[in-house]
Amino acid sequence: MPFLNAVSSAxxxxxxxxxxxxxxxxxxxxxxxxxxxxxxxxxxEIAEGEFLTIxxxxxxxxxxxxxxxxxxxxxxxxxxxxxxxxxxxxPYRRRVNTVFQxxxxxxxxxxxxxxxxxxxxxxxxxxEIAQRVADALDKVKMTAHAKSKPSKISGxxxxxxxxxxxxxxxxxxxxxxxxxxxxxxNLRRQxxxxxxxxxxxxxxxxxxxxxxxxxxxxxxxxxxLLRSGELEQxxxxxxxxxxxxxxxxxxxxxxxxxxxAEARGGVVRIGMPHCEPLAWPASLPDGPVxxxxxxEHIRLADAVTSGSSTDDKTVRVRGRVLHQAFHGATELIRVxxxxxxxxxxxxxxxxxxxxxxxQEIELEFSAADAVLVRESxxxx
Amino acid sequence: xxxxxxxxxxxxxxxxxxTVFLLVPYLLMFCYSFWSxxxxxxxxxxxxxxxxxxxxxxxxxxxxxLRSMWxxxxxxxxxxxxxxxxxxxxxxxxxxxKDLLYQLVIIPLWVSYLVRAYAWKTILGSDGVxxxxxxYVHLTQHPLDFLLYSPFAVVLTLTHIYTPFTFxxxxxxxxxxxxNLVEASHDLGATPAQTFWKVIxxxxxxxxxxxxxFAFVLSLGDFLAPLLLGGPSGIMISNIVVSLFGASYDWxxxxxxxxxxxxxxxSLLLLSERLEKKWSFS
Numbered sequence: 001m002p003f004l005n006a007v008s009s010a011x012x013x014x015x016x017x018x019x020x021x022x023x024x025x026x027x028x029x030x031x032x033x034x035x036x037x038x039x040x041x042x043x044x045e046i047a048e049g050e051f052l053t054i055x056x057x058x059x060x061x062x063x064x065x066x067x068x069x070x071x072x073x074x075x076x077x078x079x080x081x082x083x084x085x086x087x088x089x090x091p092y093r094r095r096v097n098t099v100f101q102x103x104x105x106x107x108x109x110x111x112x113x114x115x116x117x118x119x120x121x122x123x124x125x126x127x128e129i130a131q132r133v134a135d136a137l138d139k140v141k142m143t144a145h146a147k148s149k150p151s152k153i154s155g156x157x158x159x160x161x162x163x164x165x166x167x168x169x170x171x172x173x174x175x176x177x178x179x180x181x182x183x184x185x186n187l188r189r190q191x192x193x194x195x196x197x198x199x200x201x202x203x204x205x206x207x208x209x210x211x212x213x214x215x216x217x218x219x220x221x222x223x224x225l226l227r228s229g230e231l232e233q234x235x236x237x238x239x240x241x242x243x244x245x246x247x248x249x250x251x252x253x254x255x256x257x258x259x260x261a262e263a264r265g266g267v268v269r270i271g272m273p274h275c276e277p278l279a280w281p282a283s284l285p286d287g288p289v290x291x292x293x294x295x296e297h298i299r300l301a302d303a304v305t306s307g308s309s310t311d312d313k314t315v316r317v318r319g320r321v322l323h324q325a326f327h328g329a330t331e332l333i334r335v336x337x338x339x340x341x342x343x344x345x346x347x348x349x350x351x352x353x354x355x356x357x358x359q360e361i362e363l364e365f366s367a368a369d370a371v372l373v374r375e376s377x378x379x380x
Numbered sequence: 381x382x383x384x385x386x387x388x389x390x391x392x393x394x395x396x397x398x399t400v401f402l403l404v405p406y407l408l409m410f411c412y413s414f415w416s417x418x419x420x421x422x423x424x425x426x427x428x429x430x431x432x433x434x435x436x437x438x439x440x441x442x443x444x445x446l447r448s449m450w451x452x453x454x455x456x457x458x459x460x461x462x463x464x465x466x467x468x469x470x471x472x473x474x475x476x477x478k479d480l481l482y483q484l485v486i487i488p489l490w491v492s493y494l495v496r497a498y499a500w501k502t503i504l505g506s507d508g509v510x511x512x513x514x515x516y517v518h519l520t521q522h523p524l525d526f527l528l529y530s531p532f533a534v535v536l537t538l539t540h541i542y543t544p545f546t547f548x549x550x551x552x553x554x555x556x557x558x559x560n561l562v563e564a565s566h567d568l569g570a571t572p573a574q575t576f577w578k579v580i581x582x583x584x585x586x587x588x589x590x591x592x593x594f595a596f597v598l599s600l601g602d603f604l605a606p607l608l609l610g611g612p613s614g615i616m617i618s619n620i621v622v623s624l625f626g627a628s629y630d631w632x633x634x635x636x637x638x639x640x641x642x643x644x645x646x647s648l649l650l651l652s653e654r655l656e657k658k659w660s661f662s
Contacts, residue, residue, distance in 0.1 A: 072563050091566040104564040107661035108582045118568035121578070151661065169568065 020047040023205050024069065024086070024173055029078030031064055031229075038064045039229040042078070046173070046207060051199050053208045053216040055252075056226035062209045065226070066175050069207065070098050082172065097166035098175040102182065103158045105150035111161050112137070112146040118169040136168040139198070156187050163195075167202060174199075176208045180215065192218050213253050217241065225249055232376070241294075248376035250292035255332065257298075257343050259291040259370060268367075270315065290373050295332060295346035297369035301362035316364045319343065321357055335363060406642075412635035421629060431636035441620065441637065448616040449644075451535055452599040456546075458539040459595040460588065463546035467587075468580075471554035472562075482551075489544050497608045500537045504528040504609070529611025537605045542598050546591035553587025554580070585659040593652040597645050617641065 024046040031039040039061045046052050056062040067073040069080065071091030080086040086094060097118070105114050115136050119129045137143045140160035145153050150161065159179060166174055180188045180195075196219045199206050210216055216223050217237040224234040233245040244250035247258055261270045263284040270291070301316055319335035322342065326349065333345045345363060382390075416426045435441045466485065474481050488496065503509045506523035514520045526532055557580060565575040603618035610616065617637065624634030 070563075070567060072566075091563070092569050092571055096567075098564070098567045100560050100564060102558075102560065104558065104560040106561060106564070106579060108659070117565070117570070117578075121565075121568065121570040121574045149661070165568065 020049055022046070023048045023050075023082060024207075025081040026065075026069070027079045027081065029065070029068060029075045029080070031061070031068065031073065032076045037229060039068075039075075042226075042229070042231055044224055044231065044234060046205055049203045049205055051196065051206045051208065051219060051221045053210060053220040053223045054226060055210060055213060055216040055223050057211055057252075059228075060226040061229040062211075062226050063177060066098075066177055066207065066209050069173070070094070070096055070175055095172045096175060097169055097171040097173075098177065099159075099162045099166050099179045101177045101179065103150075103162040103179075105158055105161055105165070107150055110147050110149055111142060111153065114150065114161055115165045115168055117165065122169075132168050136164040139167070140164045155182055156191065159183065159191065163198070167198075167204070171204060173205045173207065176206060178210055179208075181210070181212075188215075195219065217253070223253075225252065227252075227376070243371055244292055244373055246374045246376045247290055247292065250371070250373050255295050255344055255346070257293045257295065258373075259293055259341075261289050261291055263287060263289050270370075284372070290375055291370040292373045293343075293365060293370045295344045296330075298343060298345045298363050298365045299347070301364040314364055314366055316362060317341075317343070318360065318362050321359045321361060324357065335361065337363075409635045409638060412632050413639050415632045417630050417632060423631060431633045432640075434633060435636055435640060441617075444615060444620055445617045445637075445640070447531070448600055448618070451531055451538070451614075451616060452596045454535045455538040455542060455599040456592050456595040458535065459543045459546035460592055462539070462543045463591060464550055464584075464588065466543075467547050467551035467554055471551055472580075485544055485547055493541060493604060496541055497537055497605055500533065500540070501528065501609055504533055504536075528609060529614065531610065531614045533609040533611075534605050534614045534616070537609055538599045538602060541605070542595045545594040545598060549590035549594070550584060550587040553584040553590075557583045582659070583661070586656040589652050589655045589659070593648060597648060600645065601641065 022045045026042060026044040026046075029039055029042045030037070042061075042065060054062045054065060064073060068075050068087070071087075071089065071094050075087060078087075082095070086096075106117065109117065112133055116129050116133045119132060124132075133146075134143070137146055140163055142157060142160050142164065145157060145161075150158055153161070159182075162179070176195075180191050183191060192215060195206075208216075208219065220237055222234060222236055223240050225232045225240065227248055233240055233249045235243070235245075240249060241253055244253065244256075250256040250258065259270050261268050264286050268284065268289065317337050319337035321333055322336045323334040325332045329349060330346050331349050333347060335343045335345055337343055343363065411425075412423075413431055414427050414429070416424050416428065416430060418424050435445075470478055470481050470485075501508070504527040505511070506525060506528065508528070510527060511520075511523040514524065515522075561579055561583070562575055565579045566572075570578060600616075601618055603616060603622055606614050606616040606619050610619075621634050621637050621641075624630045624637070
């Protein structure tokens with residue numbers, strides 16, 4: 001399996017790049033608003049210079065966690081450490097700056113004055129302020145608008161000013177609260193790239209909050225996936241995609257097929273009665289188990305080998321095409337298999353099933369591509 | 381979009397109202413201000429500037445006008461000093477008690493002006509609550525007589541009456557400040573005091589200007605508080621206008637003084653509108 005090997009070596013590389021010392025340590029943080037629990041027992045380490053994304057649906061507690069780091073909310077329990085205890089400091093003493101969701105630029109100040117605000121309240125000398133503000137505006141290509149009021153510039157430009165206003169203070173940690181969500185798709189993709197390269201350039205740790213899993217995958221060194229106030233998995237984008245820890249992670253990040261199975265004596269029977277029991281590489285305790293199988297790991301059964309039994313790690317299943325969705329280079333095909341099992345298959349658009357609605361096809365996948373995942377417990 | 385008949389029905393009554401009850405009276409006043417009263421107490425349509433000259437020549441008129449402006453200025457200042465902190469506290473720190481406190485500020489507006497003016501009379505009089513208390517605790521031997529029938533009493537009463545009018549626009553302006561601007565300021569290292577002076581106060585200036593204008597303009601034209609509590613030294617320009625239109629029977633001079641006040645008030649309103657525009661960013 002050359003593809004899998006390639007992936008695991010990339011994982012190893014990612015892990016190495018995260019060997020930096022810990023900058024911020026979040027320890028057992030919980031937050032209640034009245035009787036409403038928003039965060040429970042969140043522990044997370046953020047390394048120097050890291051781009052970490054807190055990913056989650058709305059209501060998962062991601063913004064609350066960010067606000068606790070910034071100091072706008074107080075955790076009900078737990079601690080924050082950044083060299084010293086951070087959560088006892090008011091927001092204006094923390095060497096943490098925030099890029100707000102709607103930018104929160106001061107409407108009565110010009111772009112230049114907005115960017116210089118942090119330096120002015122810190123009473124830096126005038127010449128230094130002028131120099132650093134000019135540099136920051138140059139870095140985000142906003143020098144031409146230095147004298148404009150925020151209401152006179154576009155959303156994308158406001159976004160850059162907000163970034164410059166935060167970075168000019170040379171924080172140790174930059175928090176970004178869904179900063180791209182107000183931009184349209186094209187500008188958004190462009191800003192993702194710019195933001196990532198800017199982060200590499202300045203070397204400041206970024207904690208980026210988003211609900212957009214694609215954005216998280218593109219930009220992050222690591223993703224922390226929050227679900228109902230608890231961390232579901234913290235890992236590199238590749239790891240979280242290839243080795244999702246739970247069924248929820250597998251479904252939230254990209255498309256997947258969840259397969260019910262039964263393990264007994266190191267042999268697994270996937271919930272397809274027509275399918276032979278499989279000898280599984282890992283030793284499993286007996287009982288029901290759940291597998292995640294990415295759509296791209298399922299392929300049309302090879303015509304030559306079809307019907308004849310191949311090695312026992314290849315699973316074959318027949319089905320009827322239910323639905324085809326064209327995605328450009330690839331297409332997603334929903335296939336109705338026996339026993340009410342529906343498989344989602346990703347195929348190159350050029351190959352395989354063309355105009356195949358209701359067509360009978362045979363699919364196969366390698367058992368090694370199916371990832372064992374934990375059932376995600378119900379949480380309110 | 382709307383029929384002609386509909387437009388007519390909707391626009392004519394207000395236009396009529398404004399014409400009959402506003403423009404015509406102002407026009408009449410304007411005419412009166414150039415007329416005069418004959419020794420036989422008859423109004424003569426003589427067309428001259430004598431009334432305006434009197435206003436500038438006779439000390440009692442321009443001094444009273446100046447004193448009225450000075451009283452109004454003090455009322456404005458004290459209403460701002462009381463109204464701003466109150467509005468700031470309610471908007472930023474009152475939490476769940478906000479609505480209740482807001483109602484408590486508004487309720488006095490429903491109480492008759494006269495009742496409130498008389499209440500101060502009972503408090504400030506020589507047998508009043510305050511003097512009785514001061515003598516009872518032996519802070520003074522004799523009643524303090526500057527408390528009532530003085531400019532002090534007028535300023536105090538007007539401040540009490542007009543502070544809610546100052547509070548309201550300031551409160552509205554503070555409520556309009558997005559809270560994430562305050563967070564952004566803290567985030568950038570500004571202390572609460574720096575945040576107040578660099579973000580909150582500048583953004584509340586339109587409310588301050590509107591509130592100051594209310595307090596000044598309303599106090600400048602007031603005649604009940606000086607009548608009830610002002611005494612001879614606390615007389616204001618409106619008291620003179622009232623007497624000119626009444627006992628003194630000099631409508632032309634009364635009209636001239638009224639128009640002079642109107643010019644002052646309209647100029648202030650225009651100025652405050654410009655200031656509010658200059659400081660509004662939404």
